[in-house]
Amino acid sequence: MGFTIGGIREKRSGARRRGRSAESTAVAEYTGLWGWDVVPGTRARAGACSCGQRACSSPGAHPLGFAREVPAGTGLDRAADAWGETPGASMLLPVGRAFDVLDVAEQAGRRALVRLERMGLPLGPVTVTPTGRAQFFVAPGAAAELPGLLYRMGWDDADLDLRALGPGAHITAPPSDLGGLGPVRWLRPPVLDTAAAPPQARLLLGTLAYVCHRS
Numbered sequence: 001m002g003f004t005i006g007g008i009r010e011k012r013s014g015a016r017r018r019g020r021s022a023e024s025t026a027v028a029e030y031t032g033l034w035g036w037d038v039v040p041g042t043r044a045r046a047g048a049c050s051c052g053q054r055a056c057s058s059p060g061a062h063p064l065g066f067a068r069e070v071p072a073g074t075g076l077d078r079a080a081d082a083w084g085e086t087p088g089a090s091m092l093l094p095v096g097r098a099f100d101v102l103d104v105a106e107q108a109g110r111r112a113l114v115r116l117e118r119m120g121l122p123l124g125p126v127t128v129t130p131t132g133r134a135q136f137f138v139a140p141g142a143a144a145e146l147p148g149l150l151y152r153m154g155w156d157d158a159d160l161d162l163r164a165l166g167p168g169a170h171i172t173a174p175p176s177d178l179g180g181l182g183p184v185r186w187l188r189p190p191v192l193d194t195a196a197a198p199p200q201a202r203l204l205l206g207t208l209a210y211v212c213h214r215s
Helices: 014-033 074-085 107-119 142-153 201-214
Strands: 002-005 007-009 038-039 089-093 099-103 126-128 133-138 164-165 171-172 185-188
Touching: 002 089, 014 074, 038 171, 099 107, 099 142, 099 201, 107 126, 107 133, 107 185, 107 201, 133 201, 142 164, 142 201, 164 201
Parallel strands: none
Antiparallel strands: 002 007, 038 089, 089 171, 099 133, 099 164, 126 133, 126 185
C-alpha cells in the first residue's frame, strides 16, 4: 500500500510509520514548546520534486499548496492528527513571524558561533544544511534592516556571503531532508530562553560579517 504527495509514491513500511510518529512529535515540539508555526512541505527524490512540476525552482523545499499549516501552540495529539493528513511531508518553518534568518556559509557560521559564544552574547537556534549553509535565527525584521545595518557597520560595500531571509521564506526544519540531499541538523538547538525571542540581528551581525569577510 502506498501514498502520494503530488505525484511521488512511497511505501507505507513500519519504518515509515515510526518516522512519521517521530515527525509528529517534532512538529508538536516546534509548535507547543518553541512557539513556531510548521508548514507541510514537499520532498525530493532523484532531483524530482513531489509537487510534480518538472520546472520546480525549489525541489523538495517549498510548502505543499493544498496542506494546512500547524499553528504555534498546537499540542501533541492535535499535531499528530494534523500531520497525519500529509504523510511523508517535510517540516518547514515560515520565516518572518517568530524569527528571521541570517544565512552564511557553514564554515563561516561555525567560526562565528564559537566567537559569539565566547563573547557571551545571546544566541538563538542555528541550523546547518546539507548544502553547506548555517542559518542563525534572529528577531523578526532582520531582512528589512540588513542593508541599513551593514551600511552603519561599514560592511555595505564588502563582498559578503551573507543574506537575510524574511517574510515569505521558509526553511527546512531538522530532522527533515532538504531537497533529497540529506537532513538539516541543529548546530545550536533551541532553548526556552531564546527560541521564542531570538536576539536582534545587530548583536550578531558584526561578528558574522567579519568572519564572512575573512572567509
